[in-house]
Amino acid sequence: MNPPTTFRQKLAAAAVQNDSLLCIGLDPVIEKLPAAMLAEDNPILRFTSEIIEATSDLACAYKPNFAFFGALGESGWHTLEMTLERIPSHIPVILDAKVGDIGNSAEQYARMFFEQLGADALTVNPYMGHDAVAPFLDYGDRGVFLLCLTSNPGAADFQTLRVDDEPLYQRVARQAQTWNNGAGNCGLVVGATRADTLIELRQLAPRLPLLVPGVGTQGGDLESVVVNGLDSAGEGLVINASRSVIYASAGADFADAARSAAIAMRADINGLRQPTST
């Protein structure tokens, strides 16, 4: 088999190799670290490194959230780079930054996240429309996950409003389906707290990968996510858990606890998948 050359191929290969649709979100905050980390030179890096080492045979992807590294100031950039280096090269990185800006600025964000940081995929906010998304899609070997219907209560403020005869988030999904026609590298972010909507979204976007946060701490319904979200090939789903895995224990056993939590969630997901996937 040829080595994967696109995000989609890399994601599919990692999902097969680790028999997993579980993505692990890396959202480190100093206040939540186990006490043993605080004596380290770089507690956040030590923490993320141990989490990755304990889970890299269980995940189909990692999703570091840029905010948590940016909040550390200048040293956060270095910590993020070092964290990315710890991720085995066959596991794709979905950088969660939710960026979006006019074309010439979006090009700079693409440089930042795809070239400087080497991310395999990026989350992008669609509010500014196609020309704000295109500079990311132009990187045909990378993935672009557009925010569609998010897991937070504020999703009801705008995303679920009806435009013409459909909710706004469905319009976003239909546009993403169109914008995807070139390289096939566009996906959607759909919160697990809205798992019932995955039925319609799968119809609108049969082959788009869905990045689904909100299963763990946020309380989304895993069964609905898996049953409604898988594509016809039994793929196309990236189910993210952040806090419920990385903070499974606040003690010195945090890495073991993260591994146990990841094993349990991978098993829960796989138990709900079609037999074709095993």
Added chain:
Amino acid sequence: MNPPTTFRQKLAAAAVQNDSLLCIGLDPVIEKLPAAMLAEDNPILRFTSEIIEATSDLACAYKPNFAFFGALGESGWHTLEMTLERIPSHIPVILDAKVGDIGNSAEQYARMFFEQLGADALTVNPYMGHDAVAPFLDYGDRGVFLLCLTSNPGAADFQTLRVDDEPLYQRVARQAQTWNNGAGNCGLVVGATRADTLIELRQLAPRLPLLVPGVGTQGGDLESVVVNGLDSAGEGLVINASRSVIYASAGADFADAARSAAIAMRADINGLRQPTST
């Protein structure tokens, strides 16, 4: 007069002191720098420093765009910090990052931009709704400019769609007006290329400050912006020009040319303002 303690006060004081509603956008790219800069240790920092020095008596604010610094990699953070240090402390900084994420992540972005980088105001994407915006608004002394109707063609993809009986961007404006009720620190981003819409938006949000990009290179209509966008006190307008000022000349005279362009635009704006402002 007491020194300003909030972004709104600081903005108003700078606008009076410099008799200006002109905000200068700092979007530096290495490819556009005058050749003379390239021999410098840090060409971008030298460029932004000279631009600031040449224009700081003409601007009511500076708007660095995070993308252009992030694209430089780890050194970009340092260059941004040094650039911010060059801005006189009485001129407010509107950091253009267009962020937006669920609450616990938004808190981290607030730390990043308000605490680590010390920005007076930030641009925020409203697509994820109130709980994604609130962590920024909670900094009552800082400003939050929500993307409302942007200057790019893609604004037509979602922002101008009708929800119920109004376009989506008007719903954003009405929500911003509500969310603003606490500290009064919310504003809107409205592209100059949509200057006709400023009439309605001023009615929906009579006192919200409007950050208006798109006057220069993007071709917006300055007269409509000023006539339609000023509030009843003849204030509440921050008119941004980036490329038309900072790249006014590609030669060694770039700083003088930027100064001349800023003087001309400030005069154009002031010529259109009510007599109360002079």
